[in-house]
Amino acid sequence: MPAQLTREPLTRSVEDYLKAIYRLEGAGQPASTSDIAELLELSPPSVSGMIRRLSEQGLLEHVPYRGVLLTAGGRRVAIRMVRRHRLIEAYLVGFLGYTWDTVHDEAERLEHAVSDVLIERMALALGNPRFDPHGDPIPDRDGAIDELVYTPLAEIPAGETAEIRRVDTSQPERLRYLEHSGLTPGIPVTVIQHQPFRGPLTILAGGHEQVIGRELAEQLLCVRPDAK
Amino acid sequence: MPAQLTREPLTRSVEDYLKAIYRLEGAGQPASTSDIAELLELSPPSVSGMIRRLSEQGLLEHVPYRGVLLTAGGRRVAIRMVRRHRLIEAYLVGFLGYTWDTVHDEAERLEHAVSDVLIERMALALGNPRFDPHGDPIPDRDGAIDELVYTPLAEIPAGETAEIRRVDTSQPERLRYLEHSGLTPGIPVTVIQHQPFRGPLTILAGGHEQVIGRELAEQLLCVRPDAK
DNA sequence: CAAAAAACTTAGGACGCACTAATTTGAATT
DNA sequence: AATTCAAATTAGTGCGTCCTAAGTTTTTTG
Numbered sequence: 001m002p003a004q005l006t007r008e009p010l011t012r013s014v015e016d017y018l019k020a021i022y023r024l025e026g027a028g029q030p031a032s033t034s035d036i037a038e039l040l041e042l043s044p045p046s047v048s049g050m051i052r053r054l055s056e057q058g059l060l061e062h063v064p065y066r067g068v069l070l071t072a073g074g075r076r077v078a079i080r081m082v083r084r085h086r087l088i089e090a091y092l093v094g095f096l097g098y099t100w101d102t103v104h105d106e107a108e109r110l111e112h113a114v115s116d117v118l119i120e121r122m123a124l125a126l127g128n129p130r131f132d133p134h135g136d137p138i139p140d141r142d143g144a145i146d147e148l149v150y151t152p153l154a155e156i157p158a159g160e161t162a163e164i165r166r167v168d169t170s171q172p173e174r175l176r177y178l179e180h181s182g183l184t185p186g187i188p189v190t191v192i193q194h195q196p197f198r199g200p201l202t203i204l205a206g207g208h209e210q211v212i213g214r215e216l217a218e219q220l221l222c223v224r225p226d227a228k
Numbered sequence: 229m230p231a232q233l234t235r236e237p238l239t240r241s242v243e244d245y246l247k248a249i250y251r252l253e254g255a256g257q258p259a260s261t262s263d264i265a266e267l268l269e270l271s272p273p274s275v276s277g278m279i280r281r282l283s284e285q286g287l288l289e290h291v292p293y294r295g296v297l298l299t300a301g302g303r304r305v306a307i308r309m310v311r312r313h314r315l316i317e318a319y320l321v322g323f324l325g326y327t328w329d330t331v332h333d334e335a336e337r338l339e340h341a342v343s344d345v346l347i348e349r350m351a352l353a354l355g356n357p358r359f360d361p362h363g364d365p366i367p368d369r370d371g372a373i374d375e376l377v378y379t380p381l382a383e384i385p386a387g388e389t390a391e392i393r394r395v396d397t398s399q400p401e402r403l404r405y406l407e408h409s410g411l412t413p414g415i416p417v418t419v420i421q422h423q424p425f426r427g428p429l430t431i432l433a434g435g436h437e438q439v440i441g442r443e444l445a446e447q448l449l450c451v452r453p454d455a456k
Numbered sequence: 457c458a459a460a461a462a463a464c465t466t467a468g469g470a471c472g473c474a475c476t477a478a479t480t481t482g483a484a485t486t
Numbered sequence: 487a488a489t490t491c492a493a494a495t496t497a498g499t500g501c502g503t504c505c506t507a508a509g510t511t512t513t514t515t516g
Contacts, residue, residue, distance in 0.1 A: 013503065033464055046504055048465055053502085065464055065511060095323070096349045106343055113341035115334055121324045241473065261494055274474055276495055281472085293481060293494055 012112045015081050016040060017050055018059060021070055022078030026147075030067030076143060083139040084111040084119055086132035091122040093133045100133040100167075100184075101175035134175075135166030135185040135221070150221030153189060154201065154214055161190040162222035169219045182206035183220060240340045243309050244268060245278055246287060249298055250306030254375075258295030304371060311367040312339040312347055314360035319350040321361045328361040328412075329403035362403075363394030363413040363449070378449030381417060382429065382442055389418040390450035397447045410434035411448060 010018075020039045024031035037047045055062040059074035070078060088107040092098035098106065114122075120141070123129075130146075131137055139145035148165070156162045164187045167178060178184060182205055190204040200213050238246075248267045252259035265275045283290040287302035298306060316335040320326035326334065342350075348369070351357075358374075359365055367373035376393070384390045392415045395406060406412060410433055418432040428441050 011502075034462090042503095043505060044464065045466080045506080049503075052465095092346070096346065096353065098349075102345075106346055109341045109343070110338070113337045115337075117330075118320070118324065118334055121326075125324065239472075262492090270473095271475060272494065273476080273496080277473075280495095 010077060013050070014054065014059075015077065015112055017047075017054060018070065018074050018078040019081040019085075021060065021068060022075065022082065025070060030063070030069050032067045036068075079139045079143040079145065081111055082145070083141075083143075084114060086136055086138040087119055087122050087126070087129075088114070089132045089134070090126055090129050090138070094126055099179075101172040101179065103133065104170040104172070131166075131185075134168075134170075135164075148223075151224060152218045153191070153203070153212075153220035153222050154217035156189075156191045156222060156224065158191050158193050160224060161188055162224045163188045164220050164222050166221040167219060168221055174216065174219070178216075178220075181210060181212070183212070189220075189222070238305060241278070242282065242287075243305065243340055245275075245282060246298065246302050246306040247309045247313075249288065249296060250303060250310065253298060258291070258297050260295045264296075307367045307371040307373065309339055310373070311369075311371075312342060314364055314366040315347055315350050315354070315357075316342070317360045317362070318354055318357050318366070322354055327407075329400040329407065331361065332398040332400070359394075359413075362396075362398075363392075376451075379452060380446045381419070381431070381440075381448035381450050382445035384417075384419045384450060384452065386419050386421050388452060389416055390452045391416045392448050392450050394449040395447060396449055402444065402447070406444070406448075409438060409440070411440070417448075417450070 017036065017040065020036055021031045024035050024039065033044050033047050033051065036042075036051075037044045040047070051060070051062050051068055054060050054074070055068070058071055059077065060068045060070050062068045085107045088110050089098075089100075089103040092103045092106060093100060128140075129138060137145050137147060150165055151162065153162065153164070164183060164185050166185060167175070167183075169175065183189070187205055191201060192204055192209065193202040195201070198214050200211050201217050202209060202211050204210075245264065245268065248264055249259045252263050252267065261272050261275050261279065264270075264279075265272045268275070279288070279290050279296055282288050282302070283296070286299055287305065288296045288298050290296045313335045316338050317326075317328075317331040320331045320334060321328060356368075357366060365373050365375060378393055379390065381390065381392070392411060392413050394413060395403070395411075397403065411417070415433055419429060420432055420437065421430040423429070426442050428439050429445050430437060430439050432438075
């Protein structure tokens, strides 16, 4: 109902909340207070307070005790932040010698500080890329984003080959490990064996066999040649 | 006395205050409350309050009713911000199509958000430049800065030729006008005539005569071939 | 289905940083 | 030297964002 008519500049906190809620909504459910709190490393009462302010501003809908959903306006802001974040990552990797395990934190700060002009200049320098270094899709200027559906490597049956397209973690240690193991977007991987009880996978990638934990295999998002 | 032992991250406001005080100290005098307030567009009481906090943190020395001076620690922070600001300006102009009249505001926000790593990457990409697009000297990593002494064009006697080295304004309109008039760092200018009573100057630059206001001529910092 | 556990909100407070209004101090003027 | 004026400070507030402690609602479980 309150429509956020006066476009006052949003604070960094607000931008972070909206981005987090957008990400949590990706799971299909409304974002819960505690999930937001955990993602942003804040206490639940702090989140409750911010939810009240954001829904007063018309950026989200709140059903008490049930969770929140972004309004169109809130989603617009969130997607804008996602575009910024991913373009900055791509630019830093493409032009300033960053590696995919180090860009996240830098982008996390810069996304709040760059102007629209600078973002578009970066996009231009990069040739308007559609994916960032982790394979995450970059929304276009209008907020359109093609969220392709990928299959986690962990769910590829033994014997099948799939290609890694996207890596769903921002932890530097994990990213370094994956890079070192040759498990990056664009790489074909053959699943040799699944250990039972959600155990590790034996895979073939880059010409040699290796074993990879289940949790990590969940974060390697792939396409199967046929299922594509 | 309080030595700012725990290196907690400084806020954006604190960084802005220290940079402003550093700039005001350039005039040789302690920075006054009202000068700081004017430069930062804040009320004097706000500045008084911040001065108290900053001197408690050991970043500056305050003599009540007299003004403030940066401590070594405060100066270190301020020079770090100046290096950031000027390197960012140079990078944006050099690599992202910015012009010298549009970089200031962008750099003003980015200087608070970039990491040391990113700044050094930009410096490397630029070949560790010593001056920014306006001719302002860029402090090196250790904070060393060679503040050359220039002569304002307004003080060059009629008949003499001098070379513009530095332009002391960040107002986009003025910078656009100067660019349009061909009055940028590196350009030789011959003073033809001074109008009396602090009036405008007639000058020869880029092959044609033009008239330039006294105030603007004060901001064009030059070296004289002989005095150099 | 009642009791326990988990999730969420409200209450109340702190901190940083801005403001206006009122007061104090120092400098300038007569 | 007394008065006047400008500059600076203190007093008191507000806003945004965070916190802990305490209370409420929903979900889970025995």
